[in-house]
Amino acid sequence: MxxxxxxxxxxxxxxxxxxxxxxxxxxxxxxxxxxxxxxxxxxxxxxxxxxxxxxxxxxxxxxxMESIINELARKDNFTNDEQYNSGLRLIREMGYRHVSGEPAVKYYCMCNGY
CATH class of the missing domain: 1.10.287 (Helix Hairpins)
Incomplete structure (x- = not known):
């Protein structure tokens, strides 16, 4: 296998x-x-x-799965995209599990292929 x-x-x-x-x-x-x-x-x-x-x-x-997103956010950089930055900030501050339903977090994940 x-x-x-x-x-x-x-x-x-x-x-x-x-x-x-x-x-x-x-x-x-x-x-x-x-x-x-x-x-x-x-x-x-x-x-x-x-x-x-x-x-x-x-x-x-x-x-x-959550740990992958949290690790990505930990290593990621802010951009000129405010919605992206908002999602990144929320994940960093609260962890993906607690903010996964937020539109900015969904946007951040979509931008990163998740």
Whole structure:
């Protein structure tokens, strides 16, 4: 298996796959719970499957994605673009997680390919 670099796009792809996996597992468990003719052991296994592990992995991926943006902002320079500078300043001062919904932050991320 070839190695994959930790980039924003690769992490987003992993997050999307985990999100799909969560939905598919949730539906599969629901289907199994309604299915007749399954062994008691198999039904118990399906009932006890812990979907929270997928949620935990999604959260960890999100943290990695945020750290990439925070690191970019830490190293970045201000420009003549006020909206860009506003987004950069917000990320530096408060961290991406706390300001990700701000229009200037969205603009900053878009300008940087995120």
């Amino acid at each position: 070839s190695r994959i670099n930790k980039t924003q796009n690769n992490l987003q792809s992993v997050w999307n796959n985990l999100d799909l996996a969560y939905g598919h597992m949730e539906r599969a468990i629901e289907d199994l719970s309604q299915m007749t003719g399954l062994s008691d052991e198999f039904k118990r296994m399906a009932e006890q499957y812990d979907l929270s592990e997928i949620s935990i992995m999604k959260q960890e991926v999100r943290i990695q």
